[in-house]
Amino acid sequence: MNPEYEKQLEVAVGRELKSLGELEAPPEIARRVMRVIEQRAATPWYRRGWQAWPLALQCASLAGLLAAFALLCFGGSQLAHSAALTPAAREISGWCSLLDTIWNAANVLANALVLAFRNLGPAVIIGSAVMLLASYALCVGLGTVYWRLACVPLKERQS
Amino acid sequence: MTNAQQFETLMRNHQNMVFSTAMRLLANQPDAEDVTQETFLRAYERFEQLRDSPTVSGWLKTVATNLSLNHLSRYRSRWSFFSELLGSSREENEGREVEFPASETVTETLDAADRRALVEQALQKLPAAQRVPLVLFHFEDLAYEEIAAKLGVSLGKVKTDIFRGREALRRQLQLRLMDEPAEAATST
Numbered sequence: 104m105n106p107e108y109e110k111q112l113e114v115a116v117g118r119e120l121k122s123l124g125e126l127e128a129p130p131e132i133a134r135r136v137m138r139v140i141e142q143r144a145a146t147p148w149y150r151r152g153w154q155a156w157p158l159a160l161q162c163a164s165l166a167g168l169l170a171a172f173a174l175l176c177f178g179g180s181q182l183a184h185s186a187a188l189t190p191a192a193r194e195i196s197g198w199c200s201l202l203d204t205i206w207n208a209a210n211v212l213a214n215a216l217v218l219a220f221r222n223l224g225p226a227v228i229i230g231s232a233v234m235l236l237a238s239y240a241l242c243v244g245l246g247t248v249y250w251r252l253a254c255v256p257l258k259e260r261q262s
Numbered sequence: 263m264t265n266a267q268q269f270e271t272l273m274r275n276h277q278n279m280v281f282s283t284a285m286r287l288l289a290n291q292p293d294a295e296d297v298t299q300e301t302f303l304r305a306y307e308r309f310e311q312l313r314d315s316p317t318v319s320g321w322l323k324t325v326a327t328n329l330s331l332n333h334l335s336r337y338r339s340r341w342s343f344f345s346e347l348l349g350s351s352r353e354e355n356e357g358r359e360v361e362f363p364a365s366e367t368v369t370e371t372l373d374a375a376d377r378r379a380l381v382e383q384a385l386q387k388l389p390a391a392q393r394v395p396l397v398l399f400h401f402e403d404l405a406y407e408e409i410a411a412k413l414g415v416s417l418g419k420v421k422t423d424i425f426r427g428r429e430a431l432r433r434q435l436q437l438r439l440m441d442e443p444a445e446a447a448t449s450t
Binding site: 108109111112113115116117119120121122123124125126127128129132133135136137139140 | 266269270273274277278279280281282285286291295298299302303306374377378381382385396400401425428429431432435437439
């Protein structure tokens with residue numbers, strides 16, 4: 104390429120393009136936008152996406168869902184261990200084995216946490232949590248330094 | 263003035279800028295209208311922060327640019343491929359795609375408004391692979407490196423595509439340069 108020619112070309116084309124100014128937007132765009140905004144405002148919260156729900160309802164629905172799931176796991180666990188089962192109930196209890204497993208795993212985890220709190224004491228637990236967070240922050244920091252010092256200059260050299 | 267009225271005022275003040283950004287990147291009016299609408303709907307969601315912000319214009323332009331590029335990204339692999347494969351032989355064909363006044367005297371005697379319409383038309387007829395980096399360079403004032411990063415293509419490809427786009431515009435608009443080498447059209 105001829106750098107002098109390229110420069111002239113850039114200037115000449117740039118001058119033509121800069122002279123264009125703004126295009127006129129079709130007048131109905133503003134009306135369209137306002138209509139959509141009105142429609143969205145008129146839509147009740149339960150017909151919007153979950154992200155658009157009020158915060159209190161988001162929290163309540165999340166808690167409700169978690170409680171329902173816990174209840175399902177508990178029910179499944181009880182059903183799997185029930186002694187007197189009809190053939191139909193026995194078949195259903197087979198499907199519930201996964202829920203039983205989840206319930207047992209959650210129980211074990213909760214018991215382990217309670218035991219740890221009782222035996223280690225809150226100071227050790229809080230210290231461990233702080234160390235865990237500090238380690239995470241250190242990893243993120245080291246990763247950022249590595250990216251800025253090593254990867255970005257390499258990308259710039261390649262380009 | 264209610265919230266909705268304030269937003270409508272903001273929209274009317276910036277709609278031409280947002281629409282121009284989308285239209286020049288997409289070269290398709292219905293798509294540009296959709297992007298403009300989506301840009302303002304996003305602005306409405308953050309209207310509390312944008313209302314008194316001095317950077318609202320820049321924010322709108324960035325969102326319109328990004329939405330337009332997202333829209334185009336569906337076709338990006340296709341146009342990158344064609345741009346690299348066909349090279350300069352394509353631009354000669356592209357030069358014939360646009361219907362422009364044939365004689366130099368006609369383009370010289372056009373008034374300013376007609377001339378702008380001609381440039382706008384020539385820009386919109388460029389293939390996306392050339393038009394998009396050209397628009398980002400000349401209208402958004404992005405550097406070659408920033409364009410390459412935004413489009414996810416190499417710096418060399420951006421430079422080549424912009425050069426080809428300028429060459430196509432020069433031929434279509436019959437721009438005369440002082441230093442015009444014979445190999446210019448094929449030097450990429």
